[in-house]
Amino acid sequence: MATKGTTGIIGGNALRNRDHNQKVVLDYVRANEPAGRAEIARSCGLSIQAVSNITADLEQQKLLMPDGHRTEGKRGKPALQYRFNPEGAFAIGVELRPDAVVTTALNLSGKKIYNARVPLDDARPTPAIKAVGDEVRKAIEASGFDPKSLLGVGVVMPGPFGDTAISRAGDAVLPDWEEVEPQSAFEQEIGYPVLIENDATAAAVSERVAGVASDLDDFCFVYFGSGIGLGVVTKGHVLRGAFGNAGEIGHIVTQIDGHQCPCGNRGCLETYASRIAARNYLQPFGIDPQSGADFADLVDQRNPHFLAWIDQAAKHLSPVIGTLENLFDPQSIILGGAMPDAVIDALIARLDLPKGSVANRDERACPRVMRGFSGRLTAALGAGAMVIHQTITPNKHSY
């Protein structure tokens, strides 16, 4: 028989249905805790009895916990309120960079409970995977959690994912990883489920699990790494595209016949508004910021050259944000990543958002652009958040 195409969508049965319903309940409680069972039942389209069984299950799994009776002054028997049990499970997030391994642990509420950073001498697969494994084992030990309650390990690493003109032009690629299938390689080393994700998507999920997007289902995250990336969440789900390369915002052309970009285009956003672009811009003036703190200092000192760069970056970023608004129609766009808050804030302040945008409307629940709940650990925290997100979020839109 010829191989026929499959969409990956499969049928349901009682067990898979229970799995789905558990996630539906968890996702509701996540966004609305504390919540009673009757309330959950109404919101999730289930009977009270079903919700009772499910919460009992989740309580046994230590994912939910009861938290007293509340009534808010209403009639009737006060509902037993359920909450996430932050101590019930945890996740580990790793950022693998060419020069370092950053490791974090998060409790079920997405709160950071551990972080560490070690330099990496050799980023080729064998030593790097070993180093990540060692760091994960240290994190499990240091977390103080029962290792059995580890939900999984998320790993953020630079591409290449697939063979495209852009991934070949990547600036922070790991050496000799072309032939390695990272997920299974890490799972073999670590012995827990592993998720691989790019930095921007992980950061976006992080904002939803425990950041400014906790009650947003549609948003974009513009990630300032060494380049510039985009993570998109629509209807609570990550957008990955057909080949996992969705969100390549860095090579949108913002200036016809602009700067030459290694990708082959001219005038890519990344050549104007990214960490690398900033360093290239400042170099002629003898300024060479290395760390995030250096960039923050430049803002604090109101360095005129850096402020000029911010103006330039904002000029190129503004129409791209308009494009994102018009294409994805998100509730908001979040800026963050490996840049200090002060830089992101300055950039946001300089944005000149286009008037011709579907986001330009009178009643808005949140601003068109927000700064993320970021910090230097964004990528590693996001990696851990991916794991939590996966255990919590149902993969169905609606019946």
Added chain:
Amino acid sequence: MATKGTTGIIGGNALRNRDHNQKVVLDYVRANEPAGRAEIARSCGLSIQAVSNITADLEQQKLLMPDGHRTEGKRGKPALQYRFNPEGAFAIGVELRPDAVVTTALNLSGKKIYNARVPLDDARPTPAIKAVGDEVRKAIEASGFDPKSLLGVGVVMPGPFGDTAISRAGDAVLPDWEEVEPQSAFEQEIGYPVLIENDATAAAVSERVAGVASDLDDFCFVYFGSGIGLGVVTKGHVLRGAFGNAGEIGHIVTQIDGHQCPCGNRGCLETYASRIAARNYLQPFGIDPQSGADFADLVDQRNPHFLAWIDQAAKHLSPVIGTLENLFDPQSIILGGAMPDAVIDALIARLDLPKGSVANRDERACPRVMRGFSGRLTAALGAGAMVIHQTITPNKHSY
């Protein structure tokens, strides 16, 4: 109790699960017909017995039909092949324009079985809804189908959907519709389930139901109407955004300080590459194409002014297509809509797609850009296809 947010994701039970599984089976058969039950079971993650029950159900509903035994020269008992039953059900698609109502009927395979176009004198709600109702009733009558097998009616109409700067600047708005909730208004008039959609999204779905995208799960459709729109399908699902306005491609700025656009921006794509843009461009040369046929004639005659416009449109469209590729990472991008095939083909031939794109890779299953299975009826056919799509496509990604 304060109103708590709901994602619209609800839990499952046996009945909803059956519904989902029916769609999973239908979607598999759609993409792989003819197919035997054992094959369906393997691909859909269900037991043979379950698939047997489901196909029996679907056969009774006249959505599937058996089509002989095939074995393709393999061992074992030949499987009874199932196919869509094109005569088992039908859908009606309507395009409501300020000046006309276009009505189509499609069988379950998405094939056009009826179409009609009547002028519309008065596009205000009351007369327009009445006119649509009359046309739908005519279509039911003329289709020759049992009215009970009508799955629903899709209606494509210009906005406004929500109150944004762009929808206010729309060029083809219907008068006095601000206060009307179109879906329930049409349902009341027609007595069947009604779906409202925009032209570009409907066209995209049409390509998936019975066009060049029938085996694509991730693609974009660039729709040339009076303006220019975008429909996006990811993982087989329509992307709508938080407020239903996703895909507003027309107001992406392609030229800094370019043409003034009614939306408030300068240099919007729509001011260069749209039907209106073409007419504005040609007017100074005394050329005034009215119909699609007029545009086709201009291509046939190799009219130098029109060819120059196509060059201009292609120049502005090319980077936007690169942007779509980088943001959505689709399998392909389809061009179509209310422009004759000859114009679309000429435009595609002139495109200069950016090298710096995740779509620029060596092994591709289909071209980066294709022409849609279009024709003048695209919008109305797409409206009907929405209905078929909805009855066929499961709304779950995967378990």
Added chain:
DNA sequence: TTTATTTACTCAATTAACTTGAGTTAAGTA
């Protein structure tokens, strides 16, 4: 030609998980 194997399927029994309906408990209200 006969036998074995493979594959597709049917029938009957079992099972998981949700719903329904009949109480029970605990609060506010008249």
Added chain:
DNA sequence: TACTTAACTCAAGTTAATTGAGTAAATAAA
């Protein structure tokens, strides 16, 4: 104090899946 409302619990009933045993129809091997 009695009534109402709301949140539950318990037991029975329902749906639609799975599982296991058996049958039918084809090719492949002996």
